[in-house]
Amino acid sequence: MSGLAQRYEALLARLRETALLQSCGSVLGWDEQTYLPPGGVAHRSEQLALLAGRTHAEATDPGLGDLLAELELDDLGDGDGAMAVNVRNARREFDRATRLPRRLVEELSRVTTLSQQAWVSARREQDFASFLPWLQQVVALKREEADAVGFADGGEPYDALLDEYEPGATSAWVDAVFAPLRAETVSLLEAIRGSRVQPEREILVREYPVDAQRTVGMRAAAMIGFCFDEGRLDVAAHPFCSGFGPGDCRLTTRYDPRHFPGAFFGTMHEAGHGIYEQGLDREAYGTAMGHSCSLGIHESQSRMWENFVGRSGVFWDGFYEEVQSAFSEALADVSRERFVTAINDVRPSMIRVEADEVTYNLHIMLRFEIERQLIAGDLQPEDLPGAWNETFTRDFGITPGNDAEGCLQDIHWSAGLIGYFPTYALGNIYAAQFFDTAETAIGPLGEQFARGEFEPLKTWLTQEIHRRGRQFPADTLVKVVTGTDLTHEPLVAHLNNRFRAIYQL
């Protein structure tokens, strides 16, 4: 090919087309979780395996490798410029993909589609035994994937999986980040345990009609900036957000007519993901510059809107009246103050997605510990329930009554998402750093929230984070945006500020 411009254009065309094909799989994956009739699972698994195989074939096409090799000899300009970033990321993805045999990619797709459906039944029936054969297959395939991808000297197979979700992260690095956070969390929990304040959790488990929950959830999502002209909210067994591409981002949640926070904060959380997806540069669709940075950064957005915003007292200054009238029976006698205290109730509990902000990270550390053992081969899938319950009791002082509230609670392992969990706690850490920086840059945020103004924060996040795509790895992005290296301290400070106030410590 004659010139750099043509070569680069050819690369972009390939990347866009592969992204487009992959996004067809996203539609089928979303439908699988939302509307697929039970009898359609086998056919869906074949469809998804076909698309995964085709996508992989394109992502590993030798012509793409040749094109990248040529481009790498070119002068791509500024290393942080779009051209250099897109070529560098395309190389990273090409190298990772070519290490995986197509058979493995198709098999992973096929098995995880069926396995997710098996998980849905197993969780509903509290029947780990029926899920075990699937878990064994998934773990075996993910171990094979880890071997194929490889990892740095001194690392471990789990690093190869983690790197897919949080590029550049290693188990040892995560360990180092988590250790001080665990110590601080345990100490804060200790203090809370000694408080005389008793949040009225009972307030939140009254009758909350599903229709009103849906209306209120959508209202909040729209209020913080999720655009429903370019998205939807549907129901799924395990809430998620899937960005299909420019102009189409799907959120899901699940409703319990006797539990307010599950769907509400779930919707705020997924809307946070959705705002990130909607904030990406659509002109750069299909390239690194138009792609979210990492799952940890993604999670920083969802957790920020869910917790830093959604569970703050100031948020409810502006919104409580509306929610109170939507649930006039349940909340008739409840003041805003009692409500805010209730949604910030801290106590050890079984279910991660419903956990309070303080104990949440312990749920993640437990999963990180266990899935690392599964991939290392130090824990066998059949021993999972025992290991889970033992570790859970050690960390939380309570023991799951069954596997549905124990090791079967999350969809991730059934979906092959091993190496994904640590990004949740990293997201909390990133969120705190970003939020502090935003406060300095455009605050006081609290006053804005109390007036129902969320546009300044959303715009700031879009400029500082969303529009940067994958320009930088996550840890560099944190430094570029906040001016400091990654540190757990802002998160610990946030938790201490919020909960020492609520618990009058």
Next chain:
Amino acid sequence: MSGLAQRYEALLARLRETALLQSCGSVLGWDEQTYLPPGGVAHRSEQLALLAGRTHAEATDPGLGDLLAELELDDLGDGDGAMAVNVRNARREFDRATRLPRRLVEELSRVTTLSQQAWVSARREQDFASFLPWLQQVVALKREEADAVGFADGGEPYDALLDEYEPGATSAWVDAVFAPLRAETVSLLEAIRGSRVQPEREILVREYPVDAQRTVGMRAAAMIGFCFDEGRLDVAAHPFCSGFGPGDCRLTTRYDPRHFPGAFFGTMHEAGHGIYEQGLDREAYGTAMGHSCSLGIHESQSRMWENFVGRSGVFWDGFYEEVQSAFSEALADVSRERFVTAINDVRPSMIRVEADEVTYNLHIMLRFEIERQLIAGDLQPEDLPGAWNETFTRDFGITPGNDAEGCLQDIHWSAGLIGYFPTYALGNIYAAQFFDTAETAIGPLGEQFARGEFEPLKTWLTQEIHRRGRQFPADTLVKVVTGTDLTHEPLVAHLNNRFRAIYQL
């Protein structure tokens, strides 16, 4: 390749994979009509164009041509056996596909996705002008398609389009089939016009709450044999049925809270299509033997369940009580007899999908006449509203008040489905012949319906029609199943029997 068995297996593998890829497009097409947010249309059109292009590339792969040429030299056994049928149909489809340039296929997909969305707005706003540029593009592309596909000596370009939906049919043949049906219809309408019986149409435009309509529609669909474990019912602007593959068939309908028959008979109709899809041989998925015969035969199934069954008095013998209690306000004072008469009200009306059985075929003949002129170039898209209203007034004696109840009422032209309409009236003709044969073979059907027994008819249709796939062209299938050539007479007899009784003629 060494032996016939290997060659045939290689063909089947190719056909199955192409069908699987195409079925991914079906999922995206369904989502486009049901849940797509407005902002997602552009991206969806790119996704669908990509899948259409990829599918076309596979369907025209020279390797497939070589394989077919080799197989055609083999002894494929009985000409009606699966091997001969599958090879013959694969050849037919390969030849048709190779005549179409990939650019045209992708362009048609892209334009019709956008055009359907433009149609939805134009119909809602009664604004033909906003739809005209899209119609012009679609007609130009379809004329290009017709030229590329070609047609037999003495035929016309429209034949090339018709042949896609009703293999083997030509305009001249359709003309010959429609002419006597028109004459008999006009004569029956004349007689009805002179009757003193006045069905109480007003009964059907009372308050029919949407939730109850949905429940009753799903109940009826399940009762006649549509399996909801392998399918769903959702809402769309224009009702349709889409079979994604084994175990997954999606129906759609639309609800008007002040009109009972629209959604109810629409659901029965789509369920009839769905029962056909669910009755296909799933082992033969991807091949001609596992594919519906033609759109006319498809329509014979939907119209049979909708009208021959659903609008019969005996059907309501068993079902009316349940419907009456579901709509206790609207139907409190309405006897079964008055209800059955009302749902069989015959009168010229604007909307095809809500037309009675007698005038329905005139709606089709009008569309056939107009779209044939559009493809011949004898009618320009900008002149459509005038031509529509003039022809409509000629045939029905009434004139549409706006284009939404005139030329904008159907989705088909926006979706590029030109040549499709005639299959609807052919379906009515086939349905009558099949129904007579079923009556002889497994009747009396009326007594079964009155007892709520639909399994015998469904089983008979599955054996005689669904399981035969594309073993025969539609006209041959009619002869094989019924023992006689295609004739409009059973349909005319059915209409005369039913409506002369209702109108006491």
